[in-house]
Amino acid sequence: xxxxxxxxxxxxxxxxxxxxxxxxxxxxxxxxxxxxxxxxxxxxxxxxxxxxxxxxxxxxxxxxxxxxxxxxxxxxxxxxxxxxxxxxxxxxxxxxxxxxxxxxxxxxxxxxxxxxxxxxxxxxxxxxxxxxxxxxxxxxxxxxxxxxxxxxxxxxxxxxxxxxxxxxxx
Amino acid sequence: xxxxxxxxxxxxxxxxxxxxxxxxxxxxxxxxxxxxxxxxxxxxxxxxxxxxxxxxxxxxxxxxxxxxxxxxxxxxxxxxxxxxxxxxxxxxxxxxxxxxxxxxxxxxxxxxxxxxxxxxxxxxxxxxxxxxxxxxxxxxxxxxxxxxxxxxxxxxxxxxxxxxxxxxxxxxxxxxxxxxxxxxxxxxxxxxxxxxxxxxxxxxxxxxxxxxxxxxxxxxxxxxxxxxxxxxxxxxxxxxxxxxxxxxxxxxxxxxxxxxxxxxxxxxxxxxxxxxxxxxxxxxxxxxxxxxxxxxxxxxxxxxxxxxxxxxxxxxxxxxxxxxxxxxxxxxxxxxxxxxxxxxxxxxxxxxxxxxxxxxxxxxxxxxxxxxxxxxxxxxxxxx
Numbered sequence: 130x131x132x133x134x135x136x137x138x139x140x141x142x143x144x145x146x147x148x149x150x151x152x153x154x155x156x157x158x159x160x161x162x163x164x165x166x167x168x169x170x171x172x173x174x175x176x177x178x179x180x181x182x183x184x185x186x187x188x189x190x191x192x193x194x195x196x197x198x199x200x201x202x203x204x205x206x207x208x209x210x211x212x213x214x215x216x217x218x219x220x221x222x223x224x225x226x227x228x229x230x231x232x233x234x235x236x237x238x239x240x241x242x243x244x245x246x247x248x249x250x251x252x253x254x255x256x257x258x259x260x261x262x263x264x265x266x267x268x269x270x271x272x273x274x275x276x277x278x279x280x281x282x283x284x285x286x287x288x289x290x291x292x293x294x295x296x297x298x299x
Numbered sequence: 300x301x302x303x304x305x306x307x308x309x310x311x312x313x314x315x316x317x318x319x320x321x322x323x324x325x326x327x328x329x330x331x332x333x334x335x336x337x338x339x340x341x342x343x344x345x346x347x348x349x350x351x352x353x354x355x356x357x358x359x360x361x362x363x364x365x366x367x368x369x370x371x372x373x374x375x376x377x378x379x380x381x382x383x384x385x386x387x388x389x390x391x392x393x394x395x396x397x398x399x400x401x402x403x404x405x406x407x408x409x410x411x412x413x414x415x416x417x418x419x420x421x422x423x424x425x426x427x428x429x430x431x432x433x434x435x436x437x438x439x440x441x442x443x444x445x446x447x448x449x450x451x452x453x454x455x456x457x458x459x460x461x462x463x464x465x466x467x468x469x470x471x472x473x474x475x476x477x478x479x480x481x482x483x484x485x486x487x488x489x490x491x492x493x494x495x496x497x498x499x500x501x502x503x504x505x506x507x508x509x510x511x512x513x514x515x516x517x518x519x520x521x522x523x524x525x526x527x528x529x530x531x532x533x534x535x536x537x538x539x540x541x542x543x544x545x546x547x548x549x550x551x552x553x554x555x556x557x558x559x560x561x562x563x564x565x566x567x568x569x570x571x572x573x574x575x576x577x578x579x580x581x582x583x584x585x586x587x588x589x590x591x592x593x594x595x596x597x598x599x600x601x602x603x604x605x606x607x608x609x610x611x612x613x614x615x616x617x618x619x620x621x622x623x624x625x626x627x628x629x630x631x632x633x634x635x636x637x638x639x640x641x642x643x644x645x646x647x648x649x650x651x652x653x654x655x656x657x658x659x660x661x662x663x664x665x666x667x668x669x670x671x672x673x674x675x676x677x678x679x680x681x682x683x
Contacts (some may be wrong), residue, residue, distance in 0.1 A: 135319040143319065154429050187431055188544070193541050213549040215444035217437045219495040220418035225433060236435045238445060238545060247545035251435050262452040278434045297531070 206242030301399030305529030308338025314510035327369030352633030387637030388666025454601030464588030473625025510631030534565035636666030
């Protein structure tokens with residue numbers, strides 16, 4: 130704990146405190162399976178809503194819009210398309226560590242093959258290569274897996290296809 | 300159908316990056332005192348209080364009880380409502396519900412924040428899911444940047460288009476003595492400001508402010524007694540979707556589209572662009588001033604830049620947006636959406652001084668929060 134004074138008016142004081150507050154959050158049944166499948170097979174799981182047929186990643190118990198329970202787990206691709214992306218270039222405190230998060234880095238929302246919603250993660254690129262909306266990326270897994278989101282180390286861009294071959298795929 | 304309700308008083312603090320001179324309670328007290336004076340009411344006239352902020356921004360829980368010396372709620376009913384960025388509009392809507400129920404005559408709504416008391420980005424990150432999103436989620440600015448990336452790609456929007464929104468709001472703030480940032484800027488200033496997270500530059504984003512707002516909602520039985528020209532609540536709408544960041548539509552903003560549609564319908568508004576006289580919209584970054592007015596329905600998707608460049612949303616334009624300078628000039632998060640409500644009410648009361656739009660009959664206030672959820676309130680000069 131430390132008390133600081135205003136630079137403009139040193140008679141005004143403010144107290145500074147850095148708190149350490151441990152938590153442990155239950156991941157739930159489907160979320161736990163998601164991490165176990167990554168650990169055992171480097172596979173990404175989604176879950177399908179029996180009513181609207183939408184496939185969600187990560188898998189969770191309930192489809193919010195339909196408000197029904199889901200139990201059909203489906204295997205997704207480890208590749209997908211970037212739907213929204215940014216290069217983060219300003220410093221801030223990461224509440225998970227209490228330290229400044231290292232910048233710059235790219236984070237984005239990826240539509241994994243077989244999923245209907247987006248998956249949030251960081252994207253690493255070779256120097257000089259940027260990532261655009263519409264680019265294809267692939268998950269790169271961590272060697273040591275601990276049952277957490279960092280078991281996917283990052284996503285990396287795939288070589289860009291020629292427009293003609295993409296058109297024929299669609 | 301509940302009782303008809305009007306806003307009869309509004310007070311706000313002078314906002315700045317860091318109010319060293321007051322603690323949270325004293326900041327709240329400043330806004331409440333001004334709102335009571337504006338409404339020509341005494342504290343004893345207030346039947347209940349609804350208050351909100353972001354608890355963890357100041358590290359304070361049970362703000363309802365903690366705040367009584369500032370809010371004046373000692374031995375009165377006080378309720379806390381915390382919904383992220385929409386907190387201010389939600390406390391306003393909750394106060395409206397209280398009065399509309401017929402159980403309360405005057406209810407005080409308070410929103411406040413001392414953003415200076417913690418690292419705002421770090422605090423906002425704790426709003427994201429600890430297991431799935433927190434590792435990559437990077438706070439408000441990058442999550443807005445990814446939204447902008449999808450919108451720009453879809454409609455070919457440029458950074459200059461967005462800069463025009465900042466130019467409007469910061470120019471308007473010059474007329475608002477309470478605003479945090481009161482200097483006008485140019486498109487070039489915005490374009491040359493430091494890149495924070497592509498495509499958002501320093502002047503594309505709101506500041507972090509310390510400040511408080513207080514608004515008094517009164518029943519139809521009392522509103523006319525002290526207030527010569529009350530601002531009647533014509534409709535409200537609240538829309539939440541999901542907190543999974545991966546479930547969000549980054550091209551549109553469905554919660555705002557849905558809230559606006561319902562609020563217009565309830566208020567009997569068919570052509571909002573023509574019928575509204577003024578808007579105070581919670582738009583925390585410049586691109587929202589394009590994309591989100593399309594979601595409200597003021598123009599077709601991708602057409603907002605045209606309205607901005609033609610000056611249609613400037614003071615003196617067809618529909619002035621953010622005469623106060625908006626969120627790009629002041630953002631004391633828990634107060635921000637209540638400032639929108641209070642500013643529109645003040646426009647209807649005709650008390651907005653240099654930022655007054657002539658003869659306001661109908662206005663719209665919005666709130667925006669967290670995972671792209673929305674509140675809307677329509678206020679009017681005519682008793683509904």
